[in-house]
Amino acid sequence: MAWVSISAVAPLFEGQEGVQSVYGPRSPQAEAILTLSNLVFVSGAVIFVLVMGLLAWAILSRRRHPPFRKTTFIALGGFVFPAVTLGALMVYTVLVSLRISTPPGDEALQIHVTGHMWWWEVHYLGPNGERIETANELRLPVDRPVSISVTTKDVIHSFWIPSLAGKIDMIPGHVNRVAFTPTETGITRGQCAEYCGEQHAKMAFYVVVKPADRFDDWLSTQARPAPAPITEQYQAGRAAFISEGCGSCHTVRGLAGANGEIGPDLTHVGGRLSIGAGWLNGSVGNLAGWIASSQHLKPGNRMPSFDRLDGPTLRALAAWLESLE
Amino acid sequence: MMIARRDPRPGRSRTLARPSLERAPARAAGAALLIMLALAGCEDSEIPQGMRIVGGDAQAGASFIREYGCPACHTIPGIRSADGIVGPPLTEFALRAFIAGQYPNTPDNLVRWVMNAPDMAPRTAMPDMGIPEDRARHIAAYLYTLR
Numbered sequence: 001m002a003w004v005s006i007s008a009v010a011p012l013f014e015g016q017e018g019v020q021s022v023y024g025p026r027s028p029q030a031e032a033i034l035t036l037s038n039l040v041f042v043s044g045a046v047i048f049v050l051v052m053g054l055l056a057w058a059i060l061s062r063r064r065h066p067p068f069r070k071t072t073f074i075a076l077g078g079f080v081f082p083a084v085t086l087g088a089l090m091v092y093t094v095l096v097s098l099r100i101s102t103p104p105g106d107e108a109l110q111i112h113v114t115g116h117m118w119w120w121e122v123h124y125l126g127p128n129g130e131r132i133e134t135a136n137e138l139r140l141p142v143d144r145p146v147s148i149s150v151t152t153k154d155v156i157h158s159f160w161i162p163s164l165a166g167k168i169d170m171i172p173g174h175v176n177r178v179a180f181t182p183t184e185t186g187i188t189r190g191q192c193a194e195y196c197g198e199q200h201a202k203m204a205f206y207v208v209v210k211p212a213d214r215f216d217d218w219l220s221t222q223a224r225p226a227p228a229p230i231t232e233q234y235q236a237g238r239a240a241f242i243s244e245g246c247g248s249c250h251t252v253r254g255l256a257g258a259n260g261e262i263g264p265d266l267t268h269v270g271g272r273l274s275i276g277a278g279w280l281n282g283s284v285g286n287l288a289g290w291i292a293s294s295q296h297l298k299p300g301n302r303m304p305s306f307d308r309l310d311g312p313t314l315r316a317l318a319a320w321l322e323s324l325e
Numbered sequence: 326m327m328i329a330r331r332d333p334r335p336g337r338s339r340t341l342a343r344p345s346l347e348r349a350p351a352r353a354a355g356a357a358l359l360i361m362l363a364l365a366g367c368e369d370s371e372i373p374q375g376m377r378i379v380g381g382d383a384q385a386g387a388s389f390i391r392e393y394g395c396p397a398c399h400t401i402p403g404i405r406s407a408d409g410i411v412g413p414p415l416t417e418f419a420l421r422a423f424i425a426g427q428y429p430n431t432p433d434n435l436v437r438w439v440m441n442a443p444d445m446a447p448r449t450a451m452p453d454m455g456i457p458e459d460r461a462r463h464i465a466a467y468l469y470t471l472r
Contacts, residue, residue, distance in 0.1 A: 005351060032456075140435075176374060189381075280397055281392065283392075283393060284452045284454055285394040285451075285454045286397045287451065288397075288398070288411070289397025289411050290452070292411040293398075293410055296409070296410050297409075310450075312443075315449075315450060315453075318452055
Protein backbone atom coordinates (compact mmCIF):
# COMPACT_ATOMS: atom_id res chain seq x y z
CA MET A 1 0.00 0.00 0.00
CA ALA A 2 2.81 2.35 0.92
CA TRP A 3 4.31 1.92 -2.57
CA VAL A 4 1.13 3.00 -4.27
CA SER A 5 1.00 6.07 -2.03
CA ILE A 6 4.62 6.99 -2.78
CA SER A 7 4.01 6.97 -6.50
CA ALA A 8 0.95 9.12 -5.90
CA VAL A 9 3.01 11.69 -4.00
CA ALA A 10 6.05 11.58 -6.32
CA PRO A 11 4.64 14.01 -8.94
CA LEU A 12 4.71 16.71 -6.25
CA PHE A 13 8.45 16.68 -6.46
CA GLU A 14 8.84 16.44 -10.21
CA GLY A 15 11.04 19.11 -11.69
CA GLN A 16 12.96 19.31 -8.44
CA GLU A 17 15.80 17.13 -9.64
CA GLY A 18 18.05 20.16 -9.78
CA VAL A 19 21.75 20.40 -9.33
CA GLN A 20 21.38 20.05 -5.57
CA SER A 21 18.34 18.05 -4.58
CA VAL A 22 17.52 14.95 -2.58
CA TYR A 23 14.70 14.34 -5.08
CA GLY A 24 17.16 13.67 -7.88
CA PRO A 25 19.20 10.75 -6.50
CA ARG A 26 22.25 9.81 -8.55
CA SER A 27 23.58 6.96 -6.43
CA PRO A 28 21.99 3.82 -4.93
CA GLN A 29 22.70 5.25 -1.47
CA ALA A 30 20.84 8.50 -2.14
CA GLU A 31 18.02 6.51 -3.70
CA ALA A 32 17.68 4.34 -0.58
CA ILE A 33 17.54 7.48 1.58
CA LEU A 34 14.88 9.01 -0.66
CA THR A 35 12.74 5.84 -0.53
CA LEU A 36 13.03 5.75 3.25
CA SER A 37 12.05 9.41 3.62
CA ASN A 38 9.11 8.98 1.26
CA LEU A 39 7.95 5.97 3.26
CA VAL A 40 8.19 7.85 6.56
CA PHE A 41 6.47 10.88 5.03
CA VAL A 42 3.61 8.92 3.49
CA SER A 43 2.95 6.65 6.47
CA GLY A 44 3.13 9.65 8.82
CA ALA A 45 0.58 11.43 6.64
CA VAL A 46 -1.75 8.40 6.59
CA ILE A 47 -1.60 8.04 10.38
CA PHE A 48 -2.15 11.77 10.84
CA VAL A 49 -5.27 11.70 8.67
CA LEU A 50 -6.52 8.60 10.51
CA VAL A 51 -6.08 10.21 13.95
CA MET A 52 -7.68 13.47 12.83
CA GLY A 53 -10.59 11.45 11.42
CA LEU A 54 -11.09 9.69 14.73
CA LEU A 55 -10.88 12.98 16.57
CA ALA A 56 -13.48 14.55 14.29
CA TRP A 57 -15.71 11.51 14.75
CA ALA A 58 -15.36 11.77 18.56
CA ILE A 59 -16.26 15.46 18.56
CA LEU A 60 -19.09 15.36 16.02
CA SER A 61 -20.71 12.05 16.86
CA ARG A 62 -23.76 12.15 19.14
CA ARG A 63 -23.01 8.71 20.51
CA ARG A 64 -21.82 8.73 24.10
CA HIS A 65 -19.81 5.53 23.82
CA PRO A 66 -17.58 4.07 21.13
CA PRO A 67 -19.06 1.22 19.13
CA PHE A 68 -16.40 -1.10 20.52
CA ARG A 69 -15.05 -1.77 24.01
CA LYS A 70 -12.66 0.84 25.44
CA THR A 71 -10.04 -1.68 26.43
CA THR A 72 -10.01 -3.21 22.96
CA PHE A 73 -9.59 0.24 21.45
CA ILE A 74 -6.70 1.14 23.79
CA ALA A 75 -5.01 -2.20 23.30
CA LEU A 76 -5.23 -2.02 19.50
CA GLY A 77 -4.78 1.70 18.88
CA GLY A 78 -2.43 2.49 21.73
CA PHE A 79 -0.24 -0.58 21.78
CA VAL A 80 -0.51 -3.04 18.89
CA PHE A 81 -0.69 -0.46 16.09
CA PRO A 82 2.28 1.70 17.20
CA ALA A 83 4.35 -1.38 18.08
CA VAL A 84 3.76 -2.94 14.66
CA THR A 85 4.25 0.22 12.57
CA LEU A 86 7.21 1.61 14.52
CA GLY A 87 8.77 -1.85 14.71
CA ALA A 88 8.47 -2.37 10.96
CA LEU A 89 9.80 1.12 10.30
CA MET A 90 12.75 0.52 12.60
CA VAL A 91 13.68 -2.75 10.92
CA TYR A 92 13.48 -1.07 7.52
CA THR A 93 15.54 1.93 8.72
CA VAL A 94 18.23 -0.35 10.12
CA LEU A 95 18.37 -2.26 6.83
CA VAL A 96 18.72 0.97 4.85
CA SER A 97 21.35 2.30 7.28
CA LEU A 98 23.33 -0.92 6.92
CA ARG A 99 23.09 -0.68 3.17
CA ILE A 100 24.32 2.90 2.95
CA SER A 101 27.05 2.58 5.56
CA THR A 102 28.71 -0.59 4.29
CA PRO A 103 32.40 0.25 4.00
CA PRO A 104 33.54 -0.03 0.38
CA GLY A 105 36.27 -2.43 -0.64
CA ASP A 106 39.86 -1.65 -1.56
CA GLU A 107 38.87 -0.68 -5.10
CA ALA A 108 37.13 2.42 -3.74
CA LEU A 109 38.56 5.81 -4.56
CA GLN A 110 39.93 7.39 -1.36
CA ILE A 111 39.34 11.10 -0.83
CA HIS A 112 39.96 13.28 2.22
CA VAL A 113 37.98 16.45 2.71
CA THR A 114 38.82 18.97 5.42
CA GLY A 115 36.39 21.73 6.33
CA HIS A 116 37.55 25.31 6.85
CA MET A 117 35.66 28.51 7.52
CA TRP A 118 34.60 28.75 4.65
CA TRP A 119 36.03 26.41 2.08
CA TRP A 120 36.82 22.75 1.48
CA GLU A 121 40.30 21.27 1.28
CA VAL A 122 40.31 18.14 -0.87
CA HIS A 123 43.02 15.45 -1.07
CA TYR A 124 43.03 12.57 -3.45
CA LEU A 125 45.23 9.58 -2.87
CA GLY A 126 47.04 8.73 -6.07
CA PRO A 127 47.74 5.16 -7.22
CA ASN A 128 51.03 5.16 -5.31
CA GLY A 129 49.55 6.68 -2.17
CA GLU A 130 50.74 10.18 -3.08
CA ARG A 131 48.69 13.17 -1.98
CA ILE A 132 47.07 15.27 -4.68
CA GLU A 133 45.57 18.46 -3.33
CA THR A 134 42.76 20.58 -4.75
CA ALA A 135 39.90 22.57 -3.24
CA ASN A 136 36.21 23.39 -3.35
CA GLU A 137 35.37 20.80 -5.97
CA LEU A 138 35.11 17.03 -6.22
CA ARG A 139 35.61 15.17 -9.46
CA LEU A 140 34.59 11.52 -9.37
CA PRO A 141 34.58 8.63 -11.82
CA VAL A 142 31.17 7.18 -12.61
CA ASP A 143 30.21 3.69 -11.35
CA ARG A 144 33.14 3.40 -8.98
CA PRO A 145 32.69 3.36 -5.19
CA VAL A 146 34.06 6.44 -3.44
CA SER A 147 35.06 6.61 0.19
CA ILE A 148 35.30 10.13 1.56
CA SER A 149 36.93 10.74 4.94
CA VAL A 150 35.99 14.06 6.43
CA THR A 151 37.32 16.18 9.26
CA THR A 152 37.70 19.89 9.98
CA LYS A 153 40.39 22.38 10.93
CA ASP A 154 38.11 24.72 12.87
CA VAL A 155 34.44 24.39 13.84
CA ILE A 156 31.97 21.57 13.18
CA HIS A 157 30.73 21.48 9.59
CA SER A 158 28.53 18.96 7.83
CA PHE A 159 29.47 17.46 4.48
CA TRP A 160 26.40 16.95 2.33
CA ILE A 161 25.90 16.14 -1.35
CA PRO A 162 22.11 15.71 -1.40
CA SER A 163 21.87 13.77 -4.66
CA LEU A 164 24.71 11.38 -3.78
CA ALA A 165 24.71 10.64 -0.04
CA GLY A 166 23.46 11.56 3.40
CA LYS A 167 24.96 14.21 5.65
CA ILE A 168 28.07 13.47 7.63
CA ASP A 169 29.52 15.64 10.40
CA MET A 170 32.99 17.11 10.11
CA ILE A 171 34.38 17.16 13.63
CA PRO A 172 37.74 18.60 14.75
CA GLY A 173 40.22 15.86 15.59
CA HIS A 174 37.93 13.09 14.40
CA VAL A 175 37.55 11.42 11.02
CA ASN A 176 34.11 10.40 9.74
CA ARG A 177 33.51 8.47 6.57
CA VAL A 178 30.84 8.46 3.90
CA ALA A 179 30.75 6.08 0.95
CA PHE A 180 28.66 6.01 -2.20
CA THR A 181 28.78 5.06 -5.86
CA PRO A 182 27.76 7.76 -8.36
CA THR A 183 25.81 6.16 -11.19
CA GLU A 184 25.31 9.14 -13.50
CA THR A 185 27.74 11.53 -15.10
CA GLY A 186 27.05 15.22 -14.69
CA ILE A 187 27.34 18.07 -12.24
CA THR A 188 25.76 18.15 -8.83
CA ARG A 189 26.34 20.41 -5.85
CA GLY A 190 27.19 19.92 -2.21
CA GLN A 191 26.67 22.25 0.71
CA CYS A 192 27.72 22.61 4.33
CA ALA A 193 24.67 21.44 6.25
CA GLU A 194 25.56 22.53 9.76
CA TYR A 195 25.62 26.20 10.70
CA CYS A 196 29.31 27.05 10.95
CA GLY A 197 29.35 30.82 11.08
CA GLU A 198 28.75 33.99 9.12
CA GLN A 199 29.36 32.54 5.66
CA HIS A 200 27.82 29.11 6.20
CA ALA A 201 25.48 29.66 3.25
CA LYS A 202 28.43 30.41 0.97
CA MET A 203 30.18 27.16 1.82
CA ALA A 204 29.28 24.98 -1.13
CA PHE A 205 31.10 23.01 -3.80
CA TYR A 206 30.47 21.32 -7.12
CA VAL A 207 30.76 17.60 -7.73
CA VAL A 208 31.58 16.60 -11.30
CA VAL A 209 31.04 12.93 -12.15
CA LYS A 210 32.90 11.87 -15.30
CA PRO A 211 33.63 8.73 -17.30
CA ALA A 212 36.51 6.79 -15.74
CA ASP A 213 39.14 7.59 -18.41
CA ARG A 214 38.42 11.32 -18.29
CA PHE A 215 38.65 11.21 -14.52
CA ASP A 216 42.09 9.57 -14.74
CA ASP A 217 43.27 12.28 -17.14
CA TRP A 218 42.01 14.96 -14.81
CA LEU A 219 43.70 13.40 -11.77
CA SER A 220 47.05 13.15 -13.53
CA THR A 221 46.75 16.83 -14.52
CA GLN A 222 46.04 17.72 -10.90
CA ALA A 223 49.11 15.83 -9.77
CA ARG A 224 51.36 17.99 -11.95
CA PRO A 225 52.79 21.34 -10.78
CA ALA A 226 51.38 24.58 -12.19
CA PRO A 227 52.28 25.29 -15.83
CA ALA A 228 54.88 28.00 -16.56
CA PRO A 229 53.47 31.38 -17.67
CA ILE A 230 53.44 31.58 -21.46
CA THR A 231 52.61 35.26 -22.01
CA GLU A 232 54.01 38.51 -20.67
CA GLN A 233 50.74 39.19 -18.91
CA TYR A 234 50.83 35.81 -17.14
CA GLN A 235 54.41 36.54 -16.08
CA ALA A 236 53.33 39.89 -14.66
CA GLY A 237 50.47 38.16 -12.86
CA ARG A 238 52.77 35.58 -11.33
CA ALA A 239 55.16 38.35 -10.25
CA ALA A 240 52.24 40.17 -8.57
CA PHE A 241 51.22 36.94 -6.83
CA ILE A 242 54.71 36.70 -5.34
CA SER A 243 55.15 40.38 -4.49
CA GLU A 244 51.72 40.68 -2.85
CA GLY A 245 52.54 37.75 -0.61
CA CYS A 246 49.69 35.52 -1.82
CA GLY A 247 52.04 32.57 -1.39
CA SER A 248 51.99 32.83 2.39
CA CYS A 249 48.38 31.64 2.40
CA HIS A 250 48.05 29.78 -0.90
CA THR A 251 50.03 26.95 -2.44
CA VAL A 252 50.92 26.94 -6.11
CA ARG A 253 52.98 23.82 -6.66
CA GLY A 254 56.04 24.58 -8.77
CA LEU A 255 56.24 28.19 -7.64
CA ALA A 256 58.98 28.85 -5.08
CA GLY A 257 57.70 30.40 -1.86
CA ALA A 258 54.05 29.67 -2.58
CA ASN A 259 53.29 26.98 -0.06
CA GLY A 260 50.79 28.58 2.32
CA GLU A 261 48.11 26.42 3.84
CA ILE A 262 45.59 28.94 5.16
CA GLY A 263 43.75 29.26 1.87
CA PRO A 264 42.91 26.83 -0.93
CA ASP A 265 45.62 25.26 -3.11
CA LEU A 266 45.60 27.30 -6.33
CA THR A 267 47.86 25.07 -8.45
CA HIS A 268 45.02 24.35 -10.90
CA VAL A 269 42.47 26.96 -9.87
CA GLY A 270 41.74 27.93 -13.48
CA GLY A 271 40.19 24.54 -14.15
CA ARG A 272 37.61 24.79 -11.37
CA LEU A 273 33.95 25.53 -11.90
CA SER A 274 33.72 27.99 -9.05
CA ILE A 275 35.70 30.26 -6.76
CA GLY A 276 34.83 31.33 -3.22
CA ALA A 277 33.59 27.78 -2.44
CA GLY A 278 30.77 27.26 -4.93
CA TRP A 279 29.81 30.90 -4.74
CA LEU A 280 31.03 32.51 -8.00
CA ASN A 281 31.64 30.98 -11.44
CA GLY A 282 35.31 30.37 -12.07
CA SER A 283 36.00 33.11 -14.62
CA VAL A 284 38.66 35.77 -15.03
CA GLY A 285 36.14 38.49 -14.16
CA ASN A 286 35.10 36.81 -10.92
CA LEU A 287 38.73 36.12 -10.02
CA ALA A 288 39.56 39.82 -10.42
CA GLY A 289 36.47 40.85 -8.47
CA TRP A 290 37.26 38.35 -5.73
CA ILE A 291 40.89 39.50 -5.37
CA ALA A 292 39.85 43.16 -5.19
CA SER A 293 36.86 42.75 -2.87
CA SER A 294 36.77 39.33 -1.24
CA GLN A 295 35.72 40.91 2.05
CA HIS A 296 32.73 42.49 0.35
CA LEU A 297 31.71 39.35 -1.54
CA LYS A 298 32.13 37.04 1.46
CA PRO A 299 32.60 39.11 4.61
CA GLY A 300 34.67 37.51 7.33
CA ASN A 301 36.62 35.09 5.14
CA ARG A 302 40.34 34.92 5.85
CA MET A 303 41.45 36.68 2.65
CA PRO A 304 41.87 40.48 2.74
CA SER A 305 40.54 42.54 -0.18
CA PHE A 306 43.52 43.44 -2.38
CA ASP A 307 42.08 46.75 -3.47
CA ARG A 308 45.35 48.62 -3.84
CA LEU A 309 46.51 46.87 -7.02
CA ASP A 310 46.33 49.00 -10.16
CA GLY A 311 44.09 47.89 -13.02
CA PRO A 312 46.65 46.16 -15.25
CA THR A 313 48.21 44.32 -12.28
CA LEU A 314 44.83 43.10 -11.07
CA ARG A 315 43.96 41.91 -14.59
CA ALA A 316 47.31 40.19 -14.97
CA LEU A 317 46.95 38.40 -11.64
CA ALA A 318 43.44 37.22 -12.49
CA ALA A 319 44.48 36.17 -15.99
CA TRP A 320 47.45 34.19 -14.68
CA LEU A 321 45.30 32.39 -12.10
CA GLU A 322 42.76 31.56 -14.78
CA SER A 323 45.54 30.11 -16.92
CA LEU A 324 46.38 27.57 -14.19
CA GLU A 325 44.24 24.76 -15.51
CA MET B 326 -1.68 64.35 -2.14
CA MET B 327 -0.99 64.96 -5.81
CA ILE B 328 -3.22 68.00 -5.70
CA ALA B 329 -1.53 69.44 -2.64
CA ARG B 330 1.87 69.00 -4.22
CA ARG B 331 0.83 70.74 -7.41
CA ASP B 332 -0.46 73.70 -5.55
CA PRO B 333 1.05 73.98 -2.10
CA ARG B 334 -0.73 77.21 -1.12
CA PRO B 335 -3.18 76.43 1.69
CA GLY B 336 -6.78 76.84 0.75
CA ARG B 337 -6.22 76.60 -2.99
CA SER B 338 -6.22 72.87 -3.17
CA ARG B 339 -9.66 72.74 -1.57
CA THR B 340 -11.15 74.52 -4.55
CA LEU B 341 -10.08 71.66 -6.81
CA ALA B 342 -12.39 68.69 -7.07
CA ARG B 343 -11.24 65.90 -4.77
CA PRO B 344 -11.63 62.35 -5.98
CA SER B 345 -14.60 60.76 -4.31
CA LEU B 346 -13.89 57.73 -2.14
CA GLU B 347 -16.12 55.51 -4.23
CA ARG B 348 -14.19 56.23 -7.37
CA ALA B 349 -10.75 55.83 -5.83
CA PRO B 350 -10.40 52.06 -6.41
CA ALA B 351 -11.41 52.42 -10.05
CA ARG B 352 -8.93 55.23 -10.51
CA ALA B 353 -6.18 53.24 -8.83
CA ALA B 354 -6.93 50.29 -11.09
CA GLY B 355 -6.88 52.55 -14.12
CA ALA B 356 -3.55 54.04 -13.07
CA ALA B 357 -2.09 50.59 -12.42
CA LEU B 358 -3.22 49.48 -15.86
CA LEU B 359 -1.56 52.50 -17.45
CA ILE B 360 1.68 51.82 -15.58
CA MET B 361 1.60 48.16 -16.62
CA LEU B 362 1.00 49.13 -20.24
CA ALA B 363 3.86 51.62 -20.06
CA LEU B 364 6.18 48.98 -18.56
CA ALA B 365 5.13 46.39 -21.11
CA GLY B 366 6.12 48.75 -23.87
CA CYS B 367 9.35 49.61 -22.08
CA GLU B 368 11.64 47.25 -23.97
CA ASP B 369 11.08 48.85 -27.35
CA SER B 370 9.43 52.21 -27.17
CA GLU B 371 11.25 53.76 -24.22
CA ILE B 372 14.73 53.01 -25.44
CA PRO B 373 15.74 55.91 -27.68
CA GLN B 374 16.58 55.16 -31.29
CA GLY B 375 20.27 55.87 -30.75
CA MET B 376 20.53 53.30 -27.96
CA ARG B 377 18.96 50.27 -29.58
CA ILE B 378 21.28 47.35 -29.99
CA VAL B 379 20.88 45.44 -33.24
CA GLY B 380 20.34 41.80 -32.41
CA GLY B 381 20.42 42.49 -28.67
CA ASP B 382 18.08 40.64 -26.33
CA ALA B 383 18.02 42.15 -22.85
CA GLN B 384 16.73 38.98 -21.20
CA ALA B 385 19.53 36.87 -22.67
CA GLY B 386 21.87 39.67 -21.63
CA ALA B 387 20.81 39.33 -17.99
CA SER B 388 21.76 35.66 -17.95
CA PHE B 389 25.13 36.36 -19.60
CA ILE B 390 25.75 39.11 -17.03
CA ARG B 391 25.40 36.46 -14.34
CA GLU B 392 27.42 33.89 -16.27
CA TYR B 393 30.43 36.16 -16.89
CA GLY B 394 30.50 37.32 -13.30
CA CYS B 395 29.78 41.02 -13.83
CA PRO B 396 27.99 41.08 -10.40
CA ALA B 397 31.29 40.43 -8.59
CA CYS B 398 32.46 43.94 -9.50
CA HIS B 399 29.37 45.96 -10.42
CA THR B 400 26.12 46.91 -8.80
CA ILE B 401 23.50 46.17 -11.47
CA PRO B 402 19.78 46.76 -10.88
CA GLY B 403 17.61 43.75 -11.64
CA ILE B 404 20.40 41.17 -11.32
CA ARG B 405 20.31 39.07 -8.16
CA SER B 406 23.13 39.77 -5.67
CA ALA B 407 24.82 42.13 -8.12
CA ASP B 408 26.16 44.50 -5.48
CA GLY B 409 29.86 44.58 -6.43
CA ILE B 410 31.96 47.54 -5.35
CA VAL B 411 35.09 47.04 -7.49
CA GLY B 412 33.85 48.85 -10.58
CA PRO B 413 31.31 51.67 -10.91
CA PRO B 414 27.62 50.95 -10.27
CA LEU B 415 25.71 50.47 -13.52
CA THR B 416 22.51 52.02 -12.19
CA GLU B 417 20.85 54.27 -14.80
CA PHE B 418 23.50 53.18 -17.24
CA ALA B 419 21.44 54.24 -20.25
CA LEU B 420 21.53 57.81 -18.95
CA ARG B 421 25.31 57.93 -18.53
CA ALA B 422 27.12 60.20 -20.98
CA PHE B 423 30.42 58.33 -21.03
CA ILE B 424 31.79 54.83 -20.77
CA ALA B 425 34.79 54.64 -18.43
CA GLY B 426 34.75 58.42 -18.41
CA GLN B 427 36.25 58.66 -21.87
CA TYR B 428 34.08 57.13 -24.62
CA PRO B 429 30.63 58.47 -25.56
CA ASN B 430 27.98 56.01 -24.41
CA THR B 431 26.94 54.73 -27.84
CA PRO B 432 25.90 51.18 -28.70
CA ASP B 433 29.06 50.59 -30.74
CA ASN B 434 31.35 51.76 -27.98
CA LEU B 435 29.45 49.80 -25.35
CA VAL B 436 29.57 46.54 -27.29
CA ARG B 437 33.30 47.03 -27.91
CA TRP B 438 33.83 47.82 -24.23
CA VAL B 439 31.99 44.72 -23.03
CA MET B 440 33.94 42.55 -25.47
CA ASN B 441 37.38 43.83 -24.55
CA ALA B 442 37.68 46.72 -22.13
CA PRO B 443 41.49 46.78 -21.81
CA ASP B 444 41.74 47.24 -25.58
CA MET B 445 39.99 50.60 -25.20
CA ALA B 446 41.41 51.65 -21.82
CA PRO B 447 44.75 50.00 -21.08
CA ARG B 448 44.75 51.11 -17.44
CA THR B 449 41.31 49.73 -16.64
CA ALA B 450 40.88 47.02 -14.02
CA MET B 451 38.12 45.36 -16.07
CA PRO B 452 39.47 42.17 -17.61
CA ASP B 453 38.98 41.00 -21.17
CA MET B 454 36.58 38.14 -20.50
CA GLY B 455 36.56 36.82 -24.03
CA ILE B 456 32.90 37.65 -24.53
CA PRO B 457 31.87 37.04 -28.16
CA GLU B 458 30.14 39.85 -30.03
CA ASP B 459 26.62 38.37 -30.07
CA ARG B 460 26.68 37.92 -26.30
CA ALA B 461 28.15 41.38 -25.80
CA ARG B 462 25.20 42.74 -27.78
CA HIS B 463 22.74 41.01 -25.45
CA ILE B 464 24.59 42.38 -22.42
CA ALA B 465 24.62 45.88 -23.89
CA ALA B 466 20.89 45.60 -24.59
CA TYR B 467 20.32 44.82 -20.93
CA LEU B 468 22.46 47.73 -19.78
CA TYR B 469 20.38 50.09 -21.92
CA THR B 470 17.23 49.03 -20.09
CA LEU B 471 18.73 50.60 -16.93
CA ARG B 472 17.22 54.05 -16.83
